[in-house]
Amino acid sequence: MSSTSTAPAVALEASGLGKRYGRQGAALEDCSFRLPAGRISALVGPNGAGKSTLLAMAAGLLRPTSGTLTVLDGAPGEHRDRVAHLAQNKPLYPQLTIAETLSMGAELNPARWDAACAARIVEQGGLDPKSRIRSLSGGQRTRVALALALGKRPELMLLDEPMADLDPLARHELMGTLMADAAEHGTTVLMSSHIVAELADACDHLLLLGGGRVRLGGGIDDLLTAHTVVTGRGTPEDLTRRGHTVIESRTAGRGLTALVRRDGPVDEGWATEEPSLEELVLAHLRAPAAPALLTPSTTPAPQAVTA
Numbered sequence: 001m002s003s004t005s006t007a008p009a010v011a012l013e014a015s016g017l018g019k020r021y022g023r024q025g026a027a028l029e030d031c032s033f034r035l036p037a038g039r040i041s042a043l044v045g046p047n048g049a050g051k052s053t054l055l056a057m058a059a060g061l062l063r064p065t066s067g068t069l070t071v072l073d074g075a076p077g078e079h080r081d082r083v084a085h086l087a088q089n090k091p092l093y094p095q096l097t098i099a100e101t102l103s104m105g106a107e108l109n110p111a112r113w114d115a116a117c118a119a120r121i122v123e124q125g126g127l128d129p130k131s132r133i134r135s136l137s138g139g140q141r142t143r144v145a146l147a148l149a150l151g152k153r154p155e156l157m158l159l160d161e162p163m164a165d166l167d168p169l170a171r172h173e174l175m176g177t178l179m180a181d182a183a184e185h186g187t188t189v190l191m192s193s194h195i196v197a198e199l200a201d202a203c204d205h206l207l208l209l210g211g212g213r214v215r216l217g218g219g220i221d222d223l224l225t226a227h228t229v230v231t232g233r234g235t236p237e238d239l240t241r242r243g244h245t246v247i248e249s250r251t252a253g254r255g256l257t258a259l260v261r262r263d264g265p266v267d268e269g270w271a272t273e274e275p276s277l278e279e280l281v282l283a284h285l286r287a288p289a290a291p292a293l294l295t296p297s298t299t300p301a302p303q304a305v306t307a
């Protein structure tokens with residue numbers, strides 16, 4: 001393995017985390033979860049769910065109004081040199097050239113800067129290092145911002161809809177670069193996006209927010225295995241009587257189709273199949289009252305009892 005620092009096993013841990021903006025309702029409320037180190041995590045949720053708020057708090061740019069958040073074994077912002085945050089608006093200095101922007105990245109991160117990696121990302125987009133940031137398109141700026149973020153060689157990357165304004169080819173290429181880089185260096189990535197199908201290929205972990213709370217958290221395989229799409233001639237009550245939790249159901253030609261969280265095997269007579277990540281996410285978004293599920297790897301350690 002490449003890392004020489006003693007990386008913590010948990011990259012991010014939230015306990016009762018909440019955030020209010022002024023007198024408004026809570027953007028985040030009582031969120032408790034942990035994000036294991038080295039995972040590529042999808043951060044998903046409807047508009048206004050609190051994704052950007054969570055990422056900005058983890059980057060140390062916003063203070064929680066309640067609860068605690070630990071980032072790489074420290075307070076948010078304490079290990080700024082080991083964390084890269086790519087905000088939704090990709091802030092860069094418009095008057096600088098790309099080359100000057102990357103030089104600034106090198107100066108700000110003297111111990112860790114990977115000039116070759118940053119230069120490669122810019123080159124792959126066919127960008128002239130002498131171009132000024134203000135002359136770039138939105139997608140080209142995103143490429144430079146990603147070059148800055150990856151060049152920093154962070155242990156934790158917090159990416160807020162990083163691919164939103166990239167064309168499909170650039171998205172595919174940059175996602176591939178990001179994933180290969182994260183795998184090579186064991187980087188933890190927490191990445192928000194609305195394009196769930198794309199996340200399914202790239203991510204191995206999921207954090208689903210809704211109404212300011214954590215709705216689902218865990219390894220994607222574990223979460224998919226915990227759910228089943230059942231089809232048959234029965235009612236939702238038949239399933240709940242057996243202890244299964246019906247997240248969402250609809251009646252169609254062949255009978256009932258439901259996404260359930262299983263408690264033991266499903267009775268014979270129901271056809272069963274594992275949901276796709278998109279089916280799982282959509283069902284939970286459509287059913288905001290469904291109970292939350294955190295798998296053991298995402299469940300925070302119990303609070304120590306103080307005497």
Ligand SMILES: Nc1ncnc2c1ncn2[C@@H]1O[C@H](COP(=O)(O)OP(=O)(O)OP(=O)(O)O)[C@@H](O)[C@H]1O
Pocket residue numbers: 021024026027045046047048049050051052053054
């Ligand atoms: N600076 C701010 N001042 C006041 N309210 C804010 C501010 N930033 C966010 N909010 C509110 O906090 C809530 C969560 O917003 P946030 O941007 O974190 O959601 P999001 O999940 O990232 O949404 P989207 O998918 O639309 O980007 C929303 O209700 C939003 O209106």
